[in-house]
Amino acid sequence: MPDLLVVRELVTVLGRRQGLFRGKEVGVRAVDGVDLSIAAGEIVGLVGESGCGKSTLARTLLGVQREASGHIELDGRIVSGLGSAEARRVRRDIQYVHQDPGAALDPWWSIGRSLEEGLIIQGNRSTSDRAARIRRALSEVGLDPAVAGRYPHELSGGQLRRIGMARILVLEPRVVILDEPTAGLDLSVQATVLRLLRDLRGRLGLTYLFISHDLAVVRRLCDRVAIMYLGRIVETAPTVDLFEHPRHPYTRALLAASPRLESAMVGEIPVLGEPPRPSEIPSGCAFHPRCSHVGPECSRRVPDPEPVGDRHMVRCLRWRDLAA
C-alpha cells in the first residue's frame, strides 16, 4: 500500500508571540520534529500521556493549527506551508472525530442539521444530495436514518459516537483522525464502537489515525502504533511487534503500567514520577529524567530515529544495551 499521509520533521510551536509591550515569548514546541507515515487503509495508533502533543499533532494535520516547519504530504500532494484557510481547504480529505461527539453537537439542532452543516460549508448546494448523503451516512453507522429528526439529548452515548462518525462520513474523507473514540464508554458499548470503526474501514477504505491512551484498545484495533513523548515520536512498530518487543524504555514503562485482565497485583515497579511540563522539556532525550536505564550521554544528545527491525523505529541511545 502506498503512503496516503506522510509527515516529515513536523514542528508546531504553541504560544509564540512578539508583543509590542510584552517582549518575546518563545513558545512551546508541542510537536518537535515528528516523522510519521500512514498507508492507505491503515489504522495507526498514536499513544502518549496527556500533554505529549497528540492533540496538537492532530490539529496541525487538520490545518487548524499552523506548523512552524516541516512537511505534510497527502496522497502525493504537498499540503504544508499554507495559510490556515487554504490549508484547511486542501486538507478536507482529513477529518476529525471529537472525543465526545455529544459535546460537539449543538443541543438545539436536530442531528440532521448538524450533519448537514459540514456539507454546506464545503459548498454542497443541492438539498436533495445533502439529504441523500445524510441518509447514507446514518445507515453506514448502523442507525435508522429517521434519527436525523432527533436531538442529541434523545440519544445514548454509543449512538452519539455513531453520529460523530456519520457527521464526518458525509464529507467523504480519506483520513479520519479519531481522538479517544472510546473514552468514557462502557465495555459493551466500546466493543460495538470498535467493531463499527473496523467495519467502516473495511467497507469504505478509510484510513485512521487513532489517538488513545488505552493500550488494550490500541492493541485490538491498530495495525501499527506510534508512541509519543513530549512532542517526539519515540517508537513506532507494527502492533504485534511493539507489544511483544518494545524497545524504548518509555514504551516498556507504559506497557508495564497499563491495566490488563492478566495484570498481576501492583507490586514493586520503578517509580516513574510524572511527565515534566511541556514548557520545561529536558535536554537531550526528553525522557531521561524519568528513565530507569539512563546513561550519561542521554541528557546531552537527542537520539535519532534508528531502525530496529521491519518497520520498527526507536529513538533511544541505549536501545541496543536494553535489547541484550
Add this chain to the structure above:
Amino acid sequence: MSEALLRVSGLAISVAGDDGVAGILEHVDLAIPKGHIVGVVGESGCGKSTLVKAILGILPPRARVDAGTIVFDGRDLARLDEEAMQREIRGSAIGFIPQDPFLALNPVFRVGTQMLETMRWHAPPQWKGQHRQRLVQLLRAVQVPDPERALERYPHEFSGGQRQRLLIAAALSCQPRLLIADEPTTALDVTTQRQVLKLLRDLVAEFDLSMLFVTHDFGVVAQLCDSVSVIYAGQTVEAAPTRSLIDNPAHPYARLLLACHPDRAVDLAGIPGSVPSLIEPPSGCRFHPRCPIAVTACAVTRPPIVELAGAHAVACPRHELAFPGAGDA
C-alpha cells in the same frame, strides 16, 4: 475469611422521579472483610454510585431505602440518623476519594485551608491543635513533595496525580477505617494511575484500612482488588476473589462483559440489547431479556446468590451452561 467491616445485605433503593419510581437498586449484597480491597464493577446506570451514596448517607431526598441493611462496625447505616452519620461516620470513620481530582478541590482556596476545614468538622476532639502537624505527616505518607509548602499552595499548582494524592490524604485525614473510592484514577494517565493504585494498596496495609473501589475497568481491578462484585441493573450478579472472577466468570452477564474487553474480545460483538429502564425493570433476574440462556423461570423470580467453591458466588442457577459469544474456550 475474616470478619466483614462493612456488610450490605439485600439493599433495595428506589428514587421517585418525574416519570415514576425507579428501582435503582433491587438487591445488592456486598461484604468488605477487614484489610481487603473490594472492587465493585458495573456499567453506567447499574447503581454503583447509588450504592456509594447509600453507604455515605448522602442519597438524594427523593431516594428511599426499601429494604436491606448496611452494617458497618455493628451499626446499620441505612437506619442511622443524619446527625450521627455526620458526626461519627462520614468523613471520619468512612473516608471518600472522589472521581475527578480537577473538580473536587476549590480553586480559590489554598489546599491546606480546604483540608484543615475537613478536619475541623470531623477529627476527634483530642486532636485539637495538632491538625496541621497530622496533615503534614499524611502528605508525606501519600508522597506529596515538600508537604509544609504544599499546604500553602493552590490546587492549580499541582498536577492531576498530585491532586489525587491530596484528595487521598484528605480522605485519610480523620483516621477512617473504611475508604470508598469512586473511579479515582479514570482522569489520570496510565503511568500515574499505576502509581496511585500502588499508593492505595500500600496505604490500606499501612493504616489498617479496608477499601471499596468502584470502577468499570477490570484491568484496574486485576491490579488492585482482592475480590470483586459485579452489579447489573441494581442486582448483584456475582462476587468472587479477583482472579477467580476474571479468569472464570460464571454469570452470563459477567461472561459477556468480560468477553467485550479488548484483551479478550474475539469479534467485538458487544452484548445484545441495552440496559433496561429502571422505571419498568424486567421481572426476576433483570438480565433475562438479554441473556442467551434464559428460560421462563428467570423472568419469574430473582435467582438467589449461591456460593460455589472458593468463595465464588453467583446469582444464576444456569451458570454452568455454555453459550456462544461468552468467550468460552
